[in-house]
Amino acid sequence: MxxxxxxxxxxxxxxxxxxxxxxxxxxxxxxxxxxxxxxxxxxxxxxxxxxxxxxxxSMTPSRMLPTYSFVGFEQYTSLFDNDRWWLALKNLVIFGLLFVIICLVVGLLLAILLDQRIRLEGFIRSIYLYPMALSFIVTGTAWKWVLNPGLGIEKVVRDIGFSDFTFDWLVNPDRAIYTVVIAGVWQSSGFVMALFLAGLRGIDDSIIKAARVDGASMPRIYWRIILPSLRPVFFSCFMILAHIAIKSFDLVVALTGGGPGFSSDVPATFMYTHAFTRNQIGLGAASAMMMLMIIVTVVVPMIWSETRRTSNG
Missing domain, CATH: 1.20.5 (Single alpha-helices involved in coiled-coils or other helix-helix interfaces)
Incomplete structure (x- = not known):
């Protein structure tokens, strides 16, 4: 149709x-x-x-070259019978604690200062961030000159007229590890400042204004409101700084070389010395594994705690 x-x-x-x-x-x-x-x-x-x-x-008797005959935990026994290893661990604790704490405090104070919208903020921020652009080798070399009694601070102060002034930490076995702390803090505190400053700038101003209207003082506002809000920044800074402290090989080698003697040894320099210059690969591998265990012991519980707190949020 x-x-x-x-x-x-x-x-x-x-x-x-x-x-x-x-x-x-x-x-x-x-x-x-x-x-x-x-x-x-x-x-x-x-x-x-x-x-x-x-x-x-680490479970073999390897010396100059790897061998694969199993000796169990013999290298670990030799490691913990070694007084130099215990000194390296002690130095790591001293350096790690002082380095992390001072960097956090200095970085937070600098961030709070710059958060006040002071003049030349960008210029000052760049100055504090500049050391982070340098490698630890350069930092260690520069501070080796600054702290050298015959070239640096001690000589300058004596030339001014203070002939009895001494600052010989670099050549003093009891003080050498603290020079590593000075150089490390100088390099890393600016980076911590930048992280804290970003965190401060991310806090809602209305919360602070409301607290001030209620009569809260600025110190109380920082203590009760701002610092708790920066907990994720604290966690990130701690993780980064702890990682830097544990593997601080290049800074120690450039600044003190592990000396005087081996008074400023840390586990990283101990491992390098025994594995590559003393032909004790097995002992060096055992120390490397212990460094890994230190990292796991420090990092994993903190990650687990932070993850659990975030999930319970």
Whole structure:
């Protein structure tokens, strides 16, 4: 009949997805995995693979070259019978605690100062951040000159007229580790300041204004409102600083060389000395594994505590 529409013949590929669409989906699914795969494999081999290899070496009598005869925990026994290892651990505790605490305090105070919108804020911030652009080798070398009794602070003060002034920490076995603290704080406190300043600038001003309207003083506002709000920043700074302290090899080598004698040794320099200069690879590997255990002991409980607190939020 006129006016009726003729039925349209169905196509044999109707209802089927085009081959190009299937290929596109396949590429879309696999391309990210292919791109990430080399990095994943490299990380697996060169990080976790070498950690496993170091653990194996720590249970062998390896000296100049690796050997694979199993001796159990003999290297760890020798390690903990070594007085130099215990001194390195003591220095790590001294350096780590002072370095982390002073950096946190100095960085927080600098951030609070700059948060007052003072003049030349950008210039001052750049000055405090500049040391972070240097490597620890450069920092250690510079402070070695500054603290050298014959070249630096002691000589300058004596030349001024104070002939009895002494500042010989760099060559004093009982004070050498504190020079490492000075250099480390000088380099890292500006970075901590930048993190705290970003945290302070992220706090809602209306909360502070409301507290001031209620009659709260600024010290009380900082103590009860602002500092608790900076808890994630404190956590991040602590994690970064603790990591720097535990692996502080380059700063110690450049500044004191582990001396005088081995009075400023830390576990990282102990490991390097025994593994690469004294041909005691097994003992060096054991000290490296103990450094890993120190990191795990410090970092994992803090991450777990922070994660639990966030989830309970």
């Amino acid at each position: 006129s006016g009726e529409t003729a039925p349209v013949a169905s196509s044999p590929i109707a209802g089927k997805r085009a081959p190009t669409s299937s290929l596109y989906d396949l590429i879309e699914n696999w391309l990210p995995k292919i791109v990430i795969a080399p990095t994943f494999v490299a990380c697996l081999v060169f990080v976790y693979g070498y950690i496993l290899w170091t653990a194996i070496l």
